[in-house]
Amino acid sequence: MEKKQLSQDEKKVLKSMFFRSHLVFSTFNMAKMEANGFTCTMAPAIESIYKDDPEGKKEAYIRHQNFFNTHAVPFSFIAGLSYAMEKEHKEKNSIDGQTIESIKAALMGPTAGMFDSLFFNCLRIIAAGIAIGLCSEGSILGTLIFILIYGVSQSVVKYFFVNWGYVFGTSFIDMVFSSGLMGALSKSASVLGLTMVGAMTASMVNVPLNLTLNIGETSLVVNDVFQSIFPGLLGVILLFGLVTLIKKGARPTQLILGILAFGMIGAFIGIF
Numbered sequence: 001m002e003k004k005q006l007s008q009d010e011k012k013v014l015k016s017m018f019f020r021s022h023l024v025f026s027t028f029n030m031a032k033m034e035a036n037g038f039t040c041t042m043a044p045a046i047e048s049i050y051k052d053d054p055e056g057k058k059e060a061y062i063r064h065q066n067f068f069n070t071h072a073v074p075f076s077f078i079a080g081l082s083y084a085m086e087k088e089h090k091e092k093n094s095i096d097g098q099t100i101e102s103i104k105a106a107l108m109g110p111t112a113g114m115f116d117s118l119f120f121n122c123l124r125i126i127a128a129g130i131a132i133g134l135c136s137e138g139s140i141l142g143t144l145i146f147i148l149i150y151g152v153s154q155s156v157v158k159y160f161f162v163n164w165g166y167v168f169g170t171s172f173i174d175m176v177f178s179s180g181l182m183g184a185l186s187k188s189a190s191v192l193g194l195t196m197v198g199a200m201t202a203s204m205v206n207v208p209l210n211l212t213l214n215i216g217e218t219s220l221v222v223n224d225v226f227q228s229i230f231p232g233l234l235g236v237i238l239l240f241g242l243v244t245l246i247k248k249g250a251r252p253t254q255l256i257l258g259i260l261a262f263g264m265i266g267a268f269i270g271i272f
Helices: 008-023 035-049 054-063 072-091 097-135 141-179 182-204 222-229 233-247 252-269
Strands: 212-215 218-221
Touching: 008 035, 008 072, 008 141, 035 054, 035 072, 054 097, 072 097, 072 141, 097 141, 182 233, 218 222, 222 233, 233 252
Parallel strands: none
Antiparallel strands: 212 218
16 A cells, blocks of 8 residues: 655644544543543544534534544554544545444454553563562662553554554555445444444443242242343343433433432342
8 A cells, every 4th residue: 555645734633643642541431431532632633624614523523422442552543544534534525424433443342452462461561570570679760661661662652553544544545445345344344343332232231130039939030031031131121222212312421320320229129
């Protein structure tokens, strides 16, 4: 893929996005996780691309407020790629907003798993091993070395990633359109995105039903019945119930407080 030559405006936007990408966990919450940090990172790109299009700008901000979560390092690569896709969407209208969301969702899981293993489970342990040895001897170098190996290294990689995401992302998009593969890529990204949502639902949404019915001398565990019919059925019902309420205008904070209250009452009377 041919490397794109960046204009001064693009370099300025990418530099701003790089610094903002360090706010990945700003206002992190369990409803949307890194969505606020991602929107903050995308703000310079959105303002530059849609400066004369208020409606397009509004749609872009809303688009990037959807649920998002990955490791802090590939976070910047996906932001750079999203910058490239937003520009294609505005200038050529060759890629729609749904495709942008689908590709973001498709990249979340694989990049999170890869870089969690590389940085969190590998590099962090190595850095801590060196740092603990020095700190145990009373040397401040232990702290500085840990920050350098584990912290600064992530920042350096993030700088290259945000640029590579935009530069090679644009070339990749051009190549895909010229070869006619955009339809297949969009469908594949949508399928993978839905698969990731389903996997997260199965692993993260749990309804710990603890209700037992006594029928004569027989005890019936209600949760076992549901599990035998459809493992995770209660979690799926809860998920679609919450989605329905959100579509009707309910706010995520209200739903979280409602679930908390319902759970406490259920635990008090012995349902959970």
